[in-house]
Amino acid sequence: MISDKIFYMDIAKLAAVDGITFNSIANSKFIRRSLSFEYPNVKTVFANVVSRIFEKCYEDEKDQIICELKRLIEQGTRFSVSLDKYTSNQNVRYINIDLHYLLKTRFLCNRRIYGVFDSTASLAIVSDVLMEFRIDMHKHVVSTITDEASVMVKFGREARVEHQKCLAHAIHLAVTKTLYKKTIPKEQEQNEIHQND
16 A cells, blocks of 8 residues: 555656646656656546645745744744746746744745736735744844845845845846946947937
8 A cells, every 4th residue: 555645746746846747747658657666556647636746745845934933933044035026938926935943945936927016015915924833023023134226125125124235136237247248239329329420
């Protein structure tokens, strides 16, 4: 008899770690053959089953993290939160939230952003995510780290905790600006020269 937990974790890792879609996991002959070799008692797995397995593993892992964080809070541990907003290739916006403590980093979520994303919305999302993990922004968080976007700078002021702008973002922007100078088309450059005469 196989351990359901190990099987579920293997399925969840295919999606979470390898980035394979639920449909691909369910429909791939190679994956099905590999799973049937590793777990001979398992029959065909459908995409909706893969989705439920993934959600169950997520909830189990989240419960373990909440227990760990609760223990740390009881010991007086305080946390730092780092945020990064980005846009995917499909033009979908996300915010990535990480928790830092005792020389450890814990990924909390990668939440999709809907609608307007101003400092108030970002503060609401971060506070909601932290509360999901039983962390109070004002009691348990000592600092936030963000990029230098104006929305994030304003978020830092409104969060009422110490705020640090990430220098790596500033360095990246400076290097990018230097390496990828915007070039002026030759015709436009000549027109500008003649206009200045």
